[in-house]
Amino acid sequence: MMRVLLFSSLILALNLAICSGYDFGTKVMADDTDMGMPLFDLPGGWTVGFWDTGTPGYDQADPVYMQVAFSCHNMIVSNDVRLTSIGNHSPGSKVTFEDIDMNKPLTPLPATINYLNLYGSSAYDLDDPVYLHLYYHGRNYINNHQEQDLDESSNTCQNEKADPVEIEDFEMRLPYRGGISMPGVSCIEFTDGYKLLVSDPITNLVPKKIGMWQKSKIEMIKGAKANYYHILDTWLVRIAPAEIDDSCLFDEDARDHDSNYAPMTTFICTNDIRLNRIGNLSPGTKVVDFDPDQNKILSVPALARFLERASDTARIRYQDRNGNGVYDYADFLYLNYPSGNAGDSVVVNNVRLTPVNASPGP
Numbered sequence: 001m002m003r004v005l006l007f008s009s010l011i012l013a014l015n016l017a018i019c020s021g022y023d024f025g026t027k028v029m030a031d032d033t034d035m036g037m038p039l040f041d042l043p044g045g046w047t048v049g050f051w052d053t054g055t056p057g058y059d060q061a062d063p064v065y066m067q068v069a070f071s072c073h074n075m076i077v078s079n080d081v082r083l084t085s086i087g088n089h090s091p092g093s094k095v096t097f098e099d100i101d102m103n104k105p106l107t108p109l110p111a112t113i114n115y116l117n118l119y120g121s122s123a124y125d126l127d128d129p130v131y132l133h134l135y136y137h138g139r140n141y142i143n144n145h146q147e148q149d150l151d152e153s154s155n156t157c158q159n160e161k162a163d164p165v166e167i168e169d170f171e172m173r174l175p176y177r178g179g180i181s182m183p184g185v186s187c188i189e190f191t192d193g194y195k196l197l198v199s200d201p202i203t204n205l206v207p208k209k210i211g212m213w214q215k216s217k218i219e220m221i222k223g224a225k226a227n228y229y230h231i232l233d234t235w236l237v238r239i240a241p242a243e244i245d246d247s248c249l250f251d252e253d254a255r256d257h258d259s260n261y262a263p264m265t266t267f268i269c270t271n272d273i274r275l276n277r278i279g280n281l282s283p284g285t286k287v288v289d290f291d292p293d294q295n296k297i298l299s300v301p302a303l304a305r306f307l308e309r310a311s312d313t314a315r316i317r318y319q320d321r322n323g324n325g326v327y328d329y330a331d332f333l334y335l336n337y338p339s340g341n342a343g344d345s346v347v348v349n350n351v352r353l354t355p356v357n358a359s360p361g362p
Contacts, residue, residue, distance in 0.1 A: 022356040024092025025276045025283025027126055028334075030348050034356050037346045039317035039336050042327055044070040046313040048083070048132065048306040049106040051076060058109060060271055060286055064132070065095070065106060066316070066353065068327065076104045079329050081354060083132060083273055084284050091284025092354045094329055110135035112302035113275070113335060116268065116293065124299070130335065130351055131287075132273040133298060135307060167213055170229070170236040188221045189301035192232040193312060200225040205266055205300045268296045275335070275351055303337045316353070319346070332356045 022028075028035055047069045050062040063086040071077050080095045087100060095102055112135055115128045176187055176195040189195045190207045200223035207219040213231050221228045222242075229238040272287045279292065287294050305312035315337045321330040335351040336344060 022352055023283075024090065024352060024355055025274070026352050027276065028346055028348055028350040028352070029126075034319070034332070034346050034352075035348070037319050039334060039345055040320055040327075041314060041317060042068060044068065046306065046316050048109045048111050049076075050109045051086075051101060051104045052107055058107070058134075058271065060288060063101065064109060064273060065101075066333075067106065069313075074106060076101050076106050078102065079327070080106075081333055082284075083275070083353075084286065092352070094354065096329070109306070111306045113304040114266070114298035114300060114302050116278070116296055117299050118278075124303075124338065124349065126349055128299075129274060129276040129278040129293075130303070131268060131298065132275060133302075134269055134272060135305075167236075169240075170231060170238045172235050173237045174235060187301070188223075188228060190219050190221070190230045190232065191305065191307055191312075192230075194230055194232070194235070195301070196228060196230070196237060198223060198226075198228060266298045266300050268293055268298060270294065275353070303335065317344070319356075 022032065022034065047067050048064065049067060050058050050064045052058070052062055054061050064083045065076055066081040066083055067077070068079070071080070076095055078095050078097055082089055082091055082093050082095070082101075085091055089099065089101070112133050113130060114133050115124050115130045117124075118127050118129070121127075173196070176197045185197050185199050186202055187195050187197055188202060188205065202221065202223050204222040207221050207230075209217050210220045210229070211218045216234065217232045219230050219232060221230075224242065226242050227240050229240065230236065268287055270287055270289055274281055274283050274285050274287070274293075276283050281291065281293065304315045315335060317334055317336040318327050319332040319334070320327075321332065322328070332355075333353040334346060335353060336346070337351075338349060339345075339347045
């Protein structure tokens with residue numbers, strides 16, 4: 001009799017573990033059933049886009065999707081993950097062939113994932129909500145009736161008085177690989193993922209494009225002591241003392257040259273998407289005017305970037321539920337941060353980007 005009771009209790013516990021589910025936007029806790037499950041990289045990475053359902057341009061009404069980068073970029077396809085709701089489809093659900101949004105046009109949405117440091121701790125923790133943050137915003141945002149090449153965006157400065165940046169001014173410098181923490185030292189990061197340690201209060205953490213060298217963009221980050229230049233996809237860096245650098249990026253007239261395509265700030269913007277619950281605001285909802293989290297300062301560098309390089313999305317990983325070695329409908333998706341190393345597993349504070357241990361469908 002005792003054996004029967006023990007066996008029944010074991011079966012009940014297993015059933016509860018199997019049936020228990022975790023919603024989209026929840027964070028992994030130490031005793032969760034998916035803790036420690038292996039995660040896999042997606043060859044080619046991920047992109048983010050929106051379905052323009054009404055007024056041209058990205059706005060509050062447009063649903064947003066995460067898509068396999070090598071999929072058909074100009075339309076929504078099966079297994080794309082909804083980051084916002086549409087109809088009776090909730091955030092985190094996957095597109096199927098019968099759904100209303102299947103094969104609808106998909107417009108690229110340059111964005112990053114950043115977290116809001118709610119209580120001023122020294123690092124990302126369980127209390128910090130995560131957002132999909134627009135990389136460019138403005139009333140003439142990218143839409144189906146307007147072409148914009150991110151490589152030639154308004155980050156290019158138009159002040160003809162600015163001195164040209166010469167390749168002779170750059171030096172080879174190894175990127176910062178992590179593992180060092182010193183008082184008064186900051187880590188700055190450019191859009192290709194190149195990181196640099198500087199002992200300088202940074203006044204603008206967002207890289208700005210200031211020119212080209214051969215076929216590579218040159219970006220600059222502004223500091224109080226110096227301005228930091230980097231040629232993307234190289235280890236070439238230039239550090240110019242701020243007092244002698246007259247880059248037009250800091251000329252107010254030049255900055256207003258194309259204000260409709262303002263580069264991202266580190267502030268939460270209208271139509272950014274919450275990927276976690278914050279207060280009574282649900283994951284998968286968009287920030288609107290006068291929301292309590294609007295204009296709060298986001299932490300940088302970004303946890304993931306949906307811009308130009310697949311490596312920017314390496315922290316988005318999937319759990320291969322059916323063991324077939326490819327990402328498909330059965331698989332769960334995570335923001336694998338902290339951690340984020342190849343061949344890693346689910347850890348505490350990872351964010352579930354699909355429901356887990358429950359159907360990720362409609």
